[in-house]
Amino acid sequence: MKFVDEAFIDIAAGDGGNGCVSFRHEKYKEFGGPNGGDGGRGGHVFAVADPNLNTLVDFRYSRRHEAKRGEHGMGSDMFGAAGADITLKMPVGTIITDAETGEVLYELLTPGEVITIAKGGDGGFGNLRFKSAINRAPRQKTPGWPGEKKNLKLELKVLADVGLLGMPNAGKSTFITAVSNARPKIADYPFTTLHPNLGVVRVGPEQSFVVADIPGLIEGASEGAGLGHQFLRHLQRTRLLLHIVDLAPFDDAVDPVAQAKAIVNELKKYDQQLYNKPRWLVLNKLDMVPDDEREARVKDFVKRFKWKGPVFEISALTREGCESLIHAIFRHVQSEQRTENEPVEVDPRFAGDAPA
Known part of the structure; x- marks a missing residue:
C-alpha cells in the first residue's frame, strides 16, 4: 500500500430538518389546535483512531464527506428523524488542522478515540412549539439550522518510541x-x-x-x-x-x-x-x-x-x-x-x- 501522510478533505455535517405548520383535523373537533412537529437534527461527522490503519491513502482519493440532513417535521405531532451520522476512520497519530487558518483542531493519539469534527444542525421548530394561551392557532415555524462545514488538512505523524x-x-x-x-x-x-x-x-x-x-x-x-x-x-x-x-x-x-x-x-x-x-x-x-x-x-x-x-x-x-x-x-x-x-x-x- 502506498504510504500517504497528508491529505485534504471537505466535510459537511447534515442540516437540520424544517419545522412543520399543521393543525389537527378530526370529526367533532373543530378547533383541534396545532400539531406540527419539529425537524430532526442533521447527522454529525465523527473521526475515530483506528490502530489497524497506517496511512491516509483512503482520503487522498475520497475527498468529500457529507452526513445526511434531518427529516422535516410532520403533522400529528410527528418529529422528523435525525440524519445518519458518518464516522471517518483515521490512523492513530493523525493531526486534524483547519486548512484555511492552519489552526490545529484535534489530535488522535489513543487507539479507539472518537471525536466530533463537525456537528449537525438542530432541527427547526414546528408550530406546536408556539402554542400558548394567547396564540392558540400559531402559524409560525422555523427552518433547520445548517450543519458545520469545514475544509481540513490531515497530517499523520507516526507514533514510535x-x-x-x-x-x-x-x-x-x-x-x-x-x-x-x-x-x-x-x-x-x-x-x-x-x-x-x-x-x-x-x-x-x-x-x-x-x-x-x-x-x-x-x-x-x-x-x-x-x-x-x-x-x-x-x-x-x-x-x-x-x-x-x-x-x-x-x-x-x-x-x-x-x-x-x-x-x-x-x-x-x-x-x-x-x-x-x-x-x-x-x-x-x-x-x-x-x-x-x-x-x-x-x-x-x-x-x-x-x-x-x-x-x-x-x-x-x-x-x-x-x-x-x-x-x-x-x-x-x-x-x-x-x-x-x-x-x-x-x-x-x-x-x-x-x-x-
Whole structure:
C-alpha cells in the first residue's frame, strides 16, 4: 500500500430538518389546535483512531464527506428523524488542522478515540412549539439550522518510541530488519527506503517498543533536498533518536564524520525541539572493519565528531552488538514512560475534594 501522510478533505455535517405548520383535523373537533412537529437534527461527522490503519491513502482519493440532513417535521405531532451520522476512520497519530487558518483542531493519539469534527444542525421548530394561551392557532415555524462545514488538512505523524537517523545506505533498514518484524527494501544504492517503516522490537513477554525508519537524510534536507525532509515530522513524537553512521563507506573519499555532522546540522535547522531530543550514536558496519583497526577507528571518529553521549558499536548485518543496544533502548523507553506517568504533586492549599 502506498504510504500517504497528508491529505485534504471537505466535510459537511447534515442540516437540520424544517419545522412543520399543521393543525389537527378530526370529526367533532373543530378547533383541534396545532400539531406540527419539529425537524430532526442533521447527522454529525465523527473521526475515530483506528490502530489497524497506517496511512491516509483512503482520503487522498475520497475527498468529500457529507452526513445526511434531518427529516422535516410532520403533522400529528410527528418529529422528523435525525440524519445518519458518518464516522471517518483515521490512523492513530493523525493531526486534524483547519486548512484555511492552519489552526490545529484535534489530535488522535489513543487507539479507539472518537471525536466530533463537525456537528449537525438542530432541527427547526414546528408550530406546536408556539402554542400558548394567547396564540392558540400559531402559524409560525422555523427552518433547520445548517450543519458545520469545514475544509481540513490531515497530517499523520507516526507514533514510535525510537527513530532512526542517518545518511542513505547507513544501514538503517538492515538494522530495523535485524531487530524487529519490519521488512523494508534493502539494496546497495541510496534511497531504497521511500517511506517510513515501523517495526515492533520484542524484548520479552509483553515487553516491546516501536522503531521508525525514515528515508535517509542528505545535506540540504531541511531546504527540501532528497527525501528525508518530507518525513522528519515522524520523529517528533519519538522518545529517542538513534544516529546510525556507516563506519566503513565504500568510497574512501567519503568522511563519516563530515556526514554525521551534516545530519546533525540538518536536524537543528529543521526543528530545534527535535534536535534537543535524546540522541545516541550507533556506529554500524563493524563487520567490514578489520578487527585490529576497530578500536582505533571508533576512537578517532568519536574524537573528531566531539561526541560525549552514549556510543554503541554494531553490525546490523551480523547482528553483532544489537542485543545489548536493544536492551539499553528498552530501559530508556521504560524510564521515559515512568516519568510521563508520574503523578503530579498537588499544592496542599488546593488539596481536598474538588468543588461540585
